[in-house]
Amino acid sequence: MAVTEVREEAMAPSPRGGRILEWLTTTDHKKIGIMYLVNSFIFFAVGGILALLMRTQLAQPDNTFLSAHAYNEVFTIHGTIMIFLVIFPFLAGFGNYIVPLQIGALDMAFPRVNALSFWLLPVGGLTILSGFFVPGGAAAAGWTAYVPLSTQGGTGQDLWILGLMVVGTASILGAINFIVTILRMRAPGLTMMRLPAFTWATLSTSLLVVLATPVVTAALVMLLSDRRFGTTFFDPAHGGSVGYYLNTFWFFGHPEVYMLILGAWGIVSEIIPVFAGKPLYGYKGLVLAFLLVTALSFTVWAHHMFTTGLITNLSFFSATTEMISVPTGVLFFVWLGTLWKGKIRFEVPMLFALGFIAMFLIGGIDGVWMASPAMDYAIHDTFWVVAHIHYVLFGGTIFGVFAGIYFWFPKMSGIYLGDRLGKWHFWLMLIGFNLTFFPMHILGIRGMPRRIALYGPTRGWTFLNQLSTLGSYLIAISIIVFLVNLFLSVRKRRRAGDDPWQANTLEWATTSPPPAYNFDRLPPVRSNRPVYDARMKATAAADGATGGGS
Amino acid sequence: MSARAVDRAEFDARAVRGTSSSVMAMVLFVASETMFFIAFFGIYAAVYSQQPAWPPLKIPLPDMGLPTAGVIVMAVSVIPMALVVRSVRTRGGAGVTKWLVATLVLGVAFCVLQIAGYSSLGFGINDGIYASLFYLMNGLGLAHVIGGVVFLVMVSQQAAAGELALRRDPAEALAVYWLFVVALTIALYVAFFAAVS
Numbered sequence: 001m002a003v004t005e006v007r008e009e010a011m012a013p014s015p016r017g018g019r020i021l022e023w024l025t026t027t028d029h030k031k032i033g034i035m036y037l038v039n040s041f042i043f044f045a046v047g048g049i050l051a052l053l054m055r056t057q058l059a060q061p062d063n064t065f066l067s068a069h070a071y072n073e074v075f076t077i078h079g080t081i082m083i084f085l086v087i088f089p090f091l092a093g094f095g096n097y098i099v100p101l102q103i104g105a106l107d108m109a110f111p112r113v114n115a116l117s118f119w120l121l122p123v124g125g126l127t128i129l130s131g132f133f134v135p136g137g138a139a140a141a142g143w144t145a146y147v148p149l150s151t152q153g154g155t156g157q158d159l160w161i162l163g164l165m166v167v168g169t170a171s172i173l174g175a176i177n178f179i180v181t182i183l184r185m186r187a188p189g190l191t192m193m194r195l196p197a198f199t200w201a202t203l204s205t206s207l208l209v210v211l212a213t214p215v216v217t218a219a220l221v222m223l224l225s226d227r228r229f230g231t232t233f234f235d236p237a238h239g240g241s242v243g244y245y246l247n248t249f250w251f252f253g254h255p256e257v258y259m260l261i262l263g264a265w266g267i268v269s270e271i272i273p274v275f276a277g278k279p280l281y282g283y284k285g286l287v288l289a290f291l292l293v294t295a296l297s298f299t300v301w302a303h304h305m306f307t308t309g310l311i312t313n314l315s316f317f318s319a320t321t322e323m324i325s326v327p328t329g330v331l332f333f334v335w336l337g338t339l340w341k342g343k344i345r346f347e348v349p350m351l352f353a354l355g356f357i358a359m360f361l362i363g364g365i366d367g368v369w370m371a372s373p374a375m376d377y378a379i380h381d382t383f384w385v386v387a388h389i390h391y392v393l394f395g396g397t398i399f400g401v402f403a404g405i406y407f408w409f410p411k412m413s414g415i416y417l418g419d420r421l422g423k424w425h426f427w428l429m430l431i432g433f434n435l436t437f438f439p440m441h442i443l444g445i446r447g448m449p450r451r452i453a454l455y456g457p458t459r460g461w462t463f464l465n466q467l468s469t470l471g472s473y474l475i476a477i478s479i480i481v482f483l484v485n486l487f488l489s490v491r492k493r494r495r496a497g498d499d500p501w502q503a504n505t506l507e508w509a510t511t512s513p514p515p516a517y518n519f520d521r522l523p524p525v526r527s528n529r530p531v532y533d534a535r536m537k538a539t540a541a542a543d544g545a546t547g548g549g550s
Numbered sequence: 551m552s553a554r555a556v557d558r559a560e561f562d563a564r565a566v567r568g569t570s571s572s573v574m575a576m577v578l579f580v581a582s583e584t585m586f587f588i589a590f591f592g593i594y595a596a597v598y599s600q601q602p603a604w605p606p607l608k609i610p611l612p613d614m615g616l617p618t619a620g621v622i623v624m625a626v627s628v629i630p631m632a633l634v635v636r637s638v639r640t641r642g643g644a645g646v647t648k649w650l651v652a653t654l655v656l657g658v659a660f661c662v663l664q665i666a667g668y669s670s671l672g673f674g675i676n677d678g679i680y681a682s683l684f685y686l687m688n689g690l691g692l693a694h695v696i697g698g699v700v701f702l703v704m705v706s707q708q709a710a711a712g713e714l715a716l717r718r719d720p721a722e723a724l725a726v727y728w729l730f731v732v733a734l735t736i737a738l739y740v741a742f743f744a745a746v747s
Binding site: 109110172175176177179180183184210211212213214215217218219221222225226229230231232233238239240241244247248251 | 571574575578579581582583585586587588589590592593596597606674675676678679680681682683685686690
């Protein structure tokens with residue numbers, strides 16, 4: 001039975017003070033979701049500019065563009081921003097906008113906590129960035145902030161620690177909100193095994209955040225206390241150990257990687273069935289894979305520490321790491337099985353989704369290699385690792401994020417993003433991305449360490465570095481193409497209907513953009529494709545009315 | 551009755567079934583807090599297993615009196631908290647204020663005892679790894695109890711306004727958090743006072 005829910009004016013009074021105040025004080029999950037996306041994009045631009053500075057420095061051997069210390073600051077803040085303020089919040093932004101719609105809810109379970117989770121992000125991000133303006137500069141110990149490097153830096157390092165604590169708190173509050181929303185606010189008939197893939201991905205991510213993020217907060221508390229209050233947690237001279245930091249950091253750090261990719265898996269798993277014109281192949285396998293990855297990700301952290309000599313049981317952590325590639329492999333079968341014999345439409349969201357599959361496959365296989373300690377000893381801390389993480393987080397998640405932007409933009413705004421410029425954006429980004437990061441594999445095997453500002457001209461690393469720098473400028477151009485596309489699309493206003501892609505899940509059952517209360521009525525939910533079912537029923541009814549439609 | 555009214559009733563029924571959202575959120579929050587303290591207890595376990603004596607030899611044995619009194623006070627506070635929950639669940643909130651205030655008094659008493667106990671410690675925060683663990687873990691534990699006391703004051707205010715007669719979830723969420731801080735206090739007592747060798 002359809003649920004009618006009309007929100008009275010008294011329940012959602014419009015605030016006085018105009019549109020800006022309305023956005024600043026909103027508790028509407030859709031507005032908060034859009035603010036998440038915009039905020040992430042601004043930090044993406046900042047992190048991207050830092051990346052271009054690094055690539056410019058490395059374009060020539062013995063380059064003097066940046067000082068060594070400035071280079072350290074730049075790669076530290078680049079990594080921190082991209083991980084904590086770009087990739088994760090991008091996925092949280094989609095989660096905010098899409099999850100309540102996908103489950104047929106009016107809003108998140110705790111709208112005000114939701115607003116708080118968002119507003120803490122720019123506060124944390126600006127705290128980290130403010131390090132550039134204090135004596136001694138920003139944090140320069142890498143995004144992993146290994147001790148004793150991170151116990152030595154100046155005020156910038158303290159700001160980095162405090163900023164990350166704020167961001168961590170924001171993500172824990174957000175994750176609790178997602179879990180309660182998904183478990184308690186689903187529409188009638190929307191059982192757990194009918195939940196859309198993206199909602200499952202958000203639920204799994206949130207479980208990881210709730211259980212892993214507090215552990216890094218503890219590490220940060222101890223780090224700050226070692227730096228400022230005279231404790232000796234990480235000081236071997238006074239009974240502490242560097243290993244305590246490494247273990248607590250990576251106990252969080254590896255689930256973190258899955259927090260950064262699960263959402264993109266979810267986005268792609270929404271897009272591929274729509275543009276292949278088929279139901280998702282192996283839905284139960286996908287759900288099981290998400291849950292297995294969530295559970296296994298807590299057992300692999302020590303593979304980051306193979307070369308430290310602290311890990312006595314290399315084969316255990318190697319085996320668990322290889323094991324986690326099994327559920328990940330299941331996902332590839334799900335995606336390929338969905339594409340198989342589909343009627344594929346190569347629209348822009350689909351292009352990004354297909355790009356995601358190919359790029360994430362390379363990143364994933366890199367990871368399987370590195371899970372072998374013998375291999376890891378050879379390539380640890382080389383540019384190979386940089387290639388791996390970017391194939392996962394850029395080729396993977398950022399391609400997934402752009403797939404999501406092109407896919408859901410019509411829902412959020414009621415208009416399409418341009419098709420031609422969208423394709424330019426995709427191809428430029430795909431080529432630029434591979435040009436930037438594929439050579440890093442070879443540089444790594446040739447022994448180029450990561451996090452170095454200078455290298456000699458006789459090393460044989462110059463040409464590949466120049467290719468890589470060229471690629472990074474291409475990526476920047478592709479992002480400019482995206483912004484131009486956004487601008488022109490908003491001006492042209494090519495109208496998209498409520499269900500422009502002939503999609504499956506409940507967010508397409510309401511208007512584009514949805515009203516403040518989301519739904520006037522919900523279609524009955526009897527499968528994991530309620531909007532498809534409703535479309536088929538309407539078609540059948542129309543056929544019946546016109547005598548079979550022949 | 552119009553069709554829309556029926557739908558609305560169905561929606562409301564759906565919204566109130568089962569555990570309340572705030573209690574579920576509090577359980578998740580407590581799970582998160584537990585992981586936060588597990589990081590500290592993990593390091594504690596590693597350090598403890600490497601020391602020949604606990605506390606380490608150069609650290610004076612702590613005075614057991616005040617901490618023991620404190621942990622007993624916290625353990626006893628579970629009783630009035632259980633009565634708070636019983637009151638909102640089965641008696642429409644009758645007598646709830648009394649039990650909230652009793653819990654509050656015990657919580658404040660614990661904080662006073664803990665702070666008084668600190669004044670007689672023979673070591674400072676920078677006296678090595680034991681002192682680091684002692685000050686940070688007990689300090690964070692105390693901060694969580696103080697958080698619980700603030701939470702108690704807020705729920706007492708709701709009780710005074712008669713709100714707990716209408717909804718029981720604030721008191722239930724409070725009880726979940728309070729049980730967590732009591733368990734934490736006991737674990738910290740075991741780690742730093744009962745485990746003395």
